[in-house]
Amino acid sequence: DGGITQSPKYLFRKEGQNVTLSCEQNLNHDAMYWYRQDPGQGLRLIYYSQIVNDFQKGDIAEGYSVSREKKESFPLTVTSAQKNPTAFYLCASFDRGRLNTEAFFGQGTRLTVV
Amino acid sequence: QKEVEQNSGPLSVPEGAIASLNCTYSDRGSQSFFWYRQYSGKSPELIMSIYSNGDKEDGRFTAQLNKASQYVSLLIRDSQPSDSATYLCAAYREGKLIFGQGTELSVKP
Numbered sequence: 001d002g003g004i005t006q007s008p009k010y011l012f013r014k015e016g017q018n019v020t021l022s023c024e025q026n027l028n029h030d031a032m033y034w035y036r037q038d039p040g041q042g043l044r045l046i047y048y049s050q051i052v053n054d055f056q057k058g059d060i061a062e063g064y065s066v067s068r069e070k071k072e073s074f075p076l077t078v079t080s081a082q083k084n085p086t087a088f089y090l091c092a093s094f095d096r097g098r099l100n101t102e103a104f105f106g107q108g109t110r111l112t113v114v
Numbered sequence: 115q116k117e118v119e120q121n122s123g124p125l126s127v128p129e130g131a132i133a134s135l136n137c138t139y140s141d142r143g144s145q146s147f148f149w150y151r152q153y154s155g156k157s158p159e160l161i162m163s164i165y166s167n168g169d170k171e172d173g174r175f176t177a178q179l180n181k182a183s184q185y186v187s188l189l190i191r192d193s194q195p196s197d198s199a200t201y202l203c204a205a206y207r208e209g210k211l212i213f214g215q216g217t218e219l220s221v222k223p
Contacts, residue, residue, distance in 0.1 A: 033211055042120075042202055042215035043158070050209040058210075090157060094211060102148060103204070103211055105157040 002027045006091050006106030012114050013078065013085060021076045021109045023091035031094040032074035033103065036060060036087045043090060049074055050096065078111065086113050115140050118205050120214035128222050133190040135217050137203030140184070144205040147179060149188045152200045152216070161201075162188065193221045 004025040013019045023032065031050050035043035045058030049068040063082025068074055078085045088110050092103040120137050127133045139147075146165040150158035162177040164170045164186070170177045176189040186205075190197055200216040 031209060031211075035213070043213040045210070045212060048210060056209070059212075088155075092211070094206075096209065101146075102160040102163055105159075108157055 004091060004093050004104050004106040006089075006109050008109060009107065011109055011111045013111060014114060016080045018077055018079050019111070021078070021089055021091075021111070023074045023076065023106055024072055025074075025093040025104070026072060027093055027095070027104060028071070029093035029095050029104075030071070031096050032068070033092040033094065034058075034064070034066065034074070034076045035090045035092065037090060038087050046076065046089075084113075085111055087111060116214070117141060117212045118203055118214035120201075120203050120217045122215055122217060124218040124220050126220045126222060127193050129193060129195060131193050131221075133193045133197065133219055133221070135188040135190075135201050135203075135219070137186045137188075137214055138184055139186070139205045141205065141207055142181075142184065144184075144207045146206040147177075147186045148204040148206070149175075149177060149186075150202040150204065150213075151197075152202055154200075158202055190219075193219075195221050195223050197221050 007022045033048045034046040047066040049055035065077045091106045094103045095101045148163045149161045152158040164177040164179045174191045178187045202216045203214040
């Protein structure tokens with residue numbers, strides 16, 4: 001079955017640590033996205049990528065980094081520069097080639113600073 | 115000005131009523147629009163997508179798009195308690211997919 005997989009489901013980070021969230025898709029989608037969601041809030045765009053080896057900053061990129069070395073994978077690193085990283089992180093992929101399409105989401109990673 | 119704006123609610127309607135959810139967007143170049151439903155602690159799931167002016171119906175749901183007014187809406191007919199969730203509006207343009215802050219809907223039995 002095609003889909004998008006995020007791991008881990010829960011992640012705990014100590015102050016000053018970098019952590020990496022995994023996102024893998026087998027839908028053959030070119031575009032991939034990372035969003036952050038805080039309690040009672042909508043989705044805020046962190047980074048997005050339309051093709052391999054290329055990505056763009058979203059609205060809240062500071063303190064985060066990404067890579068897109070393979071079409072299937074778009075990992076997100078939360079660096080120590082991100083001062084308030086506790087949130088729900090969602091990865092999505094999107095088929096840009098079809099007009100009547102949708103973004104598919106992973107099940108999310110809940111990151112907590114301890 | 116936010117790129118995609120929604121009333122945060124909460125919006126409360128009685129069971130069987132019509133729920134009306136609204137969304138405005140600032141980028142006139144936006145090409146496609148989406149309504150997602152999100153239950154607490156879960157990932158968003160697609161309800162409707164729309165890219166042409168006018169109405170699009172799917173079961174109890176109708177999406178309406180007015181590009182001149184930069185306005186997208188979602189109507190839910192015969193609302194059910196299971197429709198209680200947060201509804202997210204999204205706009206897509208040239209690779210960028212932006213979401214609004216969501217509207218919380220509560221359907222009372």
